[in-house]
Amino acid sequence: MARPPPGSEAPEMFTVDLGQARSVRVFLTPGDPGCGQLVLCSRQSQYRILHFHCGGLEKLVCLLDGWKHLRSAGPAADDGGCRLFSVCGPSEQADTDHPEEGRHDPLSEDLWQRMVDHDGRLTDPDHLRRVVFFGGLAPSLRSTVWPLLLGVLSCSDSYSERQEHRHRLAEEFERICALPDAMSLSERAEFQRLVVSTVDKDVVRTEPGNPFFCGRANPNVQTLRRILLGFAAANPFLGYTQGMSDLLAPLLVILGEPADAFWALDALIKRSAAVICPRDDVMDVQLGYLRELLRLLTPDFYRHLSTVEDGLELLFTHRWLLLCFKREFAEPAALRIWEACWSCQQTRHFSLFVCAAICAAYAADVTDSAMNADAILLHFTSLSQHMDGDVVLRKARGLLYQFLSLDEVPCSLASLCTTEDGAGPWAGRRLAPVVCKGHDGGARCPAAR
Amino acid sequence: MSYAYLFKYIIIGDTGVGKSCLLLQFTDKRFQPVHDLTIGVEFGARMITIDGKQVKLQIWDTAGQEAFRSITRSYYRGAAGALLVYDITRRDTFNHLTTWLEDARQHSNSNMVIMLIGNKSDLESRRDVKREEGEAFAREHGLIFMETSAKTAANVEEAFINTAKEIYEKIQEGVFDINNEANGIKLGPQHSPAAAGGMAAGGLGGSQGGGCC
Numbered sequence: 001m002a003r004p005p006p007g008s009e010a011p012e013m014f015t016v017d018l019g020q021a022r023s024v025r026v027f028l029t030p031g032d033p034g035c036g037q038l039v040l041c042s043r044q045s046q047y048r049i050l051h052f053h054c055g056g057l058e059k060l061v062c063l064l065d066g067w068k069h070l071r072s073a074g075p076a077a078d079d080g081g082c083r084l085f086s087v088c089g090p091s092e093q094a095d096t097d098h099p100e101e102g103r104h105d106p107l108s109e110d111l112w113q114r115m116v117d118h119d120g121r122l123t124d125p126d127h128l129r130r131v132v133f134f135g136g137l138a139p140s141l142r143s144t145v146w147p148l149l150l151g152v153l154s155c156s157d158s159y160s161e162r163q164e165h166r167h168r169l170a171e172e173f174e175r176i177c178a179l180p181d182a183m184s185l186s187e188r189a190e191f192q193r194l195v196v197s198t199v200d201k202d203v204v205r206t207e208p209g210n211p212f213f214c215g216r217a218n219p220n221v222q223t224l225r226r227i228l229l230g231f232a233a234a235n236p237f238l239g240y241t242q243g244m245s246d247l248l249a250p251l252l253v254i255l256g257e258p259a260d261a262f263w264a265l266d267a268l269i270k271r272s273a274a275v276i277c278p279r280d281d282v283m284d285v286q287l288g289y290l291r292e293l294l295r296l297l298t299p300d301f302y303r304h305l306s307t308v309e310d311g312l313e314l315l316f317t318h319r320w321l322l323l324c325f326k327r328e329f330a331e332p333a334a335l336r337i338w339e340a341c342w343s344c345q346q347t348r349h350f351s352l353f354v355c356a357a358i359c360a361a362y363a364a365d366v367t368d369s370a371m372n373a374d375a376i377l378l379h380f381t382s383l384s385q386h387m388d389g390d391v392v393l394r395k396a397r398g399l400l401y402q403f404l405s406l407d408e409v410p411c412s413l414a415s416l417c418t419t420e421d422g423a424g425p426w427a428g429r430r431l432a433p434v435v436c437k438g439h440d441g442g443a444r445c446p447a448a449r
Numbered sequence: 450m451s452y453a454y455l456f457k458y459i460i461i462g463d464t465g466v467g468k469s470c471l472l473l474q475f476t477d478k479r480f481q482p483v484h485d486l487t488i489g490v491e492f493g494a495r496m497i498t499i500d501g502k503q504v505k506l507q508i509w510d511t512a513g514q515e516a517f518r519s520i521t522r523s524y525y526r527g528a529a530g531a532l533l534v535y536d537i538t539r540r541d542t543f544n545h546l547t548t549w550l551e552d553a554r555q556h557s558n559s560n561m562v563i564m565l566i567g568n569k570s571d572l573e574s575r576r577d578v579k580r581e582e583g584e585a586f587a588r589e590h591g592l593i594f595m596e597t598s599a600k601t602a603a604n605v606e607e608a609f610i611n612t613a614k615e616i617y618e619k620i621q622e623g624v625f626d627i628n629n630e631a632n633g634i635k636l637g638p639q640h641s642p643a644a645a646g647g648m649a650a651g652g653l654g655g656s657q658g659g660g661c662c
Binding site: 020193198201202204205206207208214241242243245246283310313315319322323327372374377378381 | 483484485488489490512516520523524541630
């Protein structure tokens with residue numbers, strides 16, 4: 001069941017004293033009876049996650065259920081032992097699904113061909129976005145569709161117009177790459193110190209396990225470097241921030257051409273609501289929205305956070321936001337989340353709903369065992385790469401629907417689902433009236449006209 | 450394995466000085482020059498023995514780039530020990546120590562034990578910061594000092610363990626209030642009436658949870 005990785009010294013068998021566990025949880029995979037994950041958490045917040053790919057989990061559930069009844073029949077358990085055994089099935093969430101859930105298949109080649117006219121123009125760009133948002137898209141279409149979702153290329157252009165535009169962008173990219181050569185000596189020294197030295201260190205540790213980037217003197221690593229240096233030279237205010245290389249890597253793998261990857265990164269950084277540079281003000285705005293969303297959508301978890309010292313700093317979400325969940329989920333799931341965020345259905349801040357969905361799906365343990373801020377950070381860090389991306393995405397869509405169905409929207413979240421702060425592809429709509437809930441120190445309401 | 454004490458450590462210093470490599474060498478006894486860039490914070494843990502007692506070190510490994518400083522500050526809270534790392538082959542990383550130290554002192558509790566580490570001692574031919582300079586800086590600021598190599602493992606054990614010894618001594622002297630978790634020290638479960646045991650054994654003792662079958 002728990003085979004250790006090759007070369008590790010861990011024994012093939014291990015024992016767990018349930019009396020010393022903080023919690024035992026079973027996460028059942030939707031539509032796959034007996035499959036899912038068994039998550040054991042020790043009192044020191046160490047996790048062991050066992051994946052059941054071929055069924056059998058239901059037998060364990062019966063066994064543990066029996067054990068639970070046995071325990072609760074005995075004397076009151078105040079010895080600090082395990083009091084929590086629960087089965088977290090996906091069935092609970094059916095009533096909170098987005099009504100359009102399940103109505104869209106992933107975008108296929110066939111459907112794509114039907115979406116474009118004979119010149120390659122998209123007849124209904126919004127339909128494309130809705131399909132991607134709810135159904136995802138076939139990996140083979142990514143290189144075609146990503147530039148459209150990101151707004152690098154225009155949906156209303158024909159094939160040949162798009163090609164022309166790409167050529168212009170490629171030329172512009174070459175010009176940008178030459179920018180450092182034109183710097184004065186002092187500028188170049190500064191650029192070397194602030195940007196080049198860090199980029200050089202970072203590109204070799206970007207997805208080192210990915211065959212596309214591994215090995216000495218890999219040309220793709222040099223391409224990463226060229227793109228990042230170009231971006232920093234063309235955008236001195238943004239410069240280079242660690243994390244950019246992580247976001248760029250999949251763009252280069254999927255799009256192939258360095259210039260295409262460069263412009264996708266540029267669009268991602270400038271047009272999306274992603275927090276690429278962890279500047280205090282950008283991060284603070286996002287965290288402010290997220291706090292409010294959690295208050296509305298996951299009230300129990302929010303209540304717990306507000307009783308914990310520094311809980312509302314939401315430290316555990318920083319990496320989620322900085323890398324748009326890339327390190328939290330296995331890559332296929334992470335890319336589906338990216339695409340859902342880029343499709344900007346009804347909000348350009350879908351990533352915040354994904355954050356709230358992770359909390360809704362995986363924070364029960366936090367609340368039940370009254371974790372402090374450090375333990376919460378440990379909890380979510382241990383869950384990285386082990387969460388179910390599809391469950392989280394579905395939940396996030398449900399939470400967005402729930403938010404859009406509110407009778408009134410607090411003014412603190414007024415700009416979350418409007419077109420005001422980004423026209424074009426980031427269009428959305430506001431449904432409910434905005435209500436001012438008062439502000440600290442009598443500050444003016446941001447939603448006031 | 451159950452512990453008597455748990456100490457929270459934080460590793461800080463400029464990007465690329467070898468923070469994650471030091472951690473990996475200490476927890477897994479291996480050197481992996483090519484690893485994922487640290488964004489935010491990563492965790493490691495290892496059990497050591499001091500004065501016959503089991504002490505668990507819970508180590509927070511942070512991102513080094515300037516832009517992340519404001520995030521890193523939040524991690525100092527409740528740390529009992531800090532490893533402040535520079536790279537002996539890059540003077541820049543030594544020059545930034547004052548800023549790091551100011552940050553650490555300002556955002557941590559005043560009893561936090563700080564160990565100054567000059568890493569990459571195996572790269573003697575490329576040395577840019579003399580050992581004496583590191584010693585002088587440490588003396589001036591009241592820090593413990595060591596040169597280490599995450600690559601050859603030289604002094605890595607000692608760096609982590611000596612810091613723990615210093616913390617342990619402070620506990621013995623009564624400087625740390627062990628009942629206040631804000632000091633970065635936790636009493637182990639064996640000190641509570643529920644007796645020994647712990648969720649022990651197997652893969653569970655490692656640095657982080659998880660691992661697919």
